[in-house]
Amino acid sequence: MALDYEESKQKIIGGLQKKSKSKSKFYFSDLAKILDAKPREAKKIVTQMINEGILEFWSSGSTSMYGLKGAGKQSAAEHENE
């Protein structure tokens, strides 16, 4: 059964905020775990959240991660938000 978008969105936002003190970037598998969904189902939700600007990609070049938009030191340190 397809996941409900609004419900899943709240789950992810809640899940990431809960951990926001210790980290700001998460692997895709962390998000799939929060949703308790198969990767392909989770990807649809995550992609929509990216398109809506709720989540943002972070990439080291070799590995990609996800974070709530604007969260974490990285963006401040890069002067991206100034």
Next chain:
Amino acid sequence: MAKHETPLLDQLESGPWPSFVSDMKLEAESRAKNVNNVEFQIPQDVIEDLMGVLELSYKDAETHWKHGGIVGVFGYGGGVIGRYCDQPEKFPGVAHFHTMRVNQPSGHFYSTDFLRQLCDLWEFRGSGLTNMHGATGDIIFLGTTTPQLEEIFYEMTHKLNQDLGGSGSNLRTPSDCIGAARCEYACYDTQDLCTYLTQEYQDELHRPAFPYKFKFKFDGCPNCCVASIARADMSFIGTWKDDIRVDQDAVKGYVNGEFPPNGGSHSGRDWGPFDIQKEVIDLCPTQCMKYENSKLEINNKECTRCMHCINVMPRALRPGKQTGCSILVGAKAPILDGAQMGSLLLPFVEVNKENDYQEVKDVIESIWDWWMEEGKNRERLGELMKRQGFQKLLEVTGVDPIPQHVSEPRHNPYIFWKEEEVQGGWERDINEFRKHHQR
């Protein structure tokens, strides 16, 4: 005078090989002169600062780059790699110096006009420095600032019909050999398959949801010019099912010295007359050939498709007519566990464009489903195969075990019977058994 003194870099130019330092100096000079009156969108002296920070790194014996970040173009999770300098006051030109990966055309075919347009765009909105090509095959644009990324992406997609490539935990830009376009050995149309799968898997290429990188590479024949067997999580290597085609007259021609061996590629020196026994027959790894009474015979059942005889006598020998590809999986460079070559999964698959390569896609997608669920973060397919076993891979792909999966007898006995595969299961009536078998 140069903006920064670079004695250590200058020394590199004294070596015997063409130097990237000379290339950078050339570009720095060209930007300084700006004969075409380009309205540079990033600092004109970016290359000077790049050389300055490199010199400092050599002096300090440590890097001054930070890598990674949230830069990218909207909706894409790959194709742009954030680079920042940790000495931005000293080297303001490279404070932001992001890399862009541009999806190379299949087989690296492009016109000079297209290359010129790419370079003009990069001169205007980036540093002008490129890497043709990166290890995965992409056209690499080295160094631009964050505000330029969307502009470059717009120009490329709207005017040059050109997409970004893959980076991060994505399907990386698929890469192929020159294939049937110019090579008579090609056993399938590498460019068509490469282009088709690139289009088919756009979501996987641009939106990262894999545990780590994943690479496809396509080689038209076992010569493996793009080294897919060593570098790709999934390699597609052209092969044939039937017999090597032999033109006996041409074989005699080689023996009589009418044609240069190896297509004349070793012609720079006199190696003496061609000796078919020494140069072909004795070098066959499975010793499946003989040349007697002016006739070449091949025991094709023993042939391992090493391509050596065909390479030496291309006029006389050709791959068979029933062609397709072998699929190997799990190769990677040595980040964890050391380098690993691909393991043969399917010895022969028909490469059929008529049904949109359905057989190939079925294998790919079953492997992805398994790896996406079971793979640990930053675990390549080859590592998952080692961790869970080749048998598990066969299960998820629905491939039956075959002798070709075993590299040597008794060496990798990874196939174990399961209860449901054995008639009667593990339970048996011991009394019934004892009636026919003494203790």
